[in-house]
Amino acid sequence: MTGGNQDDQGGAPGGDRDEAYMLLAIEQARLAAEEGEVPIGAVIVSDGRVIARGRNRRESRRDPTAHAEMEAIRQTIGQFASWRVERAALYVTLEPCPMCAGAIVQSRIDRVVYGCADPKAGAAATLYSLLSDPRLNHRCEVRAGVLEDQCRELLRSFFRARRASPSDGGRGE
Numbered sequence: 741m742t743g744g745n746q747d748d749q750g751g752a753p754g755g756d757r758d759e760a761y762m763l764l765a766i767e768q769a770r771l772a773a774e775e776g777e778v779p780i781g782a783v784i785v786s787d788g789r790v791i792a793r794g795r796n797r798r799e800s801r802r803d804p805t806a807h808a809e810m811e812a813i814r815q816t817i818g819q820f821a822s823w824r825v826e827r828a829a830l831y832v833t834l835e836p837c838p839m840c841a842g843a844i845v846q847s848r849i850d851r852v853v854y855g856c857a858d859p860k861a862g863a864a865a866t867l868y869s870l871l872s873d874p875r876l877n878h879r880c881e882v883r884a885g886v887l888e889d890q891c892r893e894l895l896r897s898f899f900r901a902r903r904a905s906p907s908d909g910g911r912g913e
């Protein structure tokens with residue numbers, strides 16, 4: 741992905757490009773599943789370049805904040821002149837939770853694209869709309885439902901397999 745165009749945070753919807761980046765997020769989610777983690781993946785794109793990748797590592801790190809988006813945002817540290825993640829779009833397979841939506845707003849990411857909605861924790865549209873709340877001092881452009889079926893199926897098959905395996909103590913989501 742070269743070319744350095746500046747359309748990633750706006751302009752034409754560019755559906756194909758969104759799907760291409762979402763596929764990279766799905767790749768991260770698959771890696772998480774292989775590691776026994778709930779399959780959620782994210783990438784951050786700036787100026788047409790993938791600058792960070794993240795996947796859920798809550799179990800392996802024993803860290804409740806080790807969500808895919810947090811890992812990706814942390815990977816941007818040092819890549820910009822300040823703490824702002826400039827001209828960037830974040831792609832994530834599952835709608836961000838309140839913690840991640842908060843971190844996205846704090847990092848001033850311009851645009852968020854997600855796959856499937858999260859009825860239990862979604863903070864981009866489902867339960868809260870933190871990314872576009874006019875009372876906050878930063879708002880993101882949000883696009884939902886990109887490769888939604890693929891993103892949801894990853895989660896479904898992961899939980900289906902986990903329920904089928906009695907060795908795992910059924911640790912909650």
Ligand SMILES: [Zn+2]
Nearest residue numbers: 807836837840
């Ligand atoms: Zn989160």
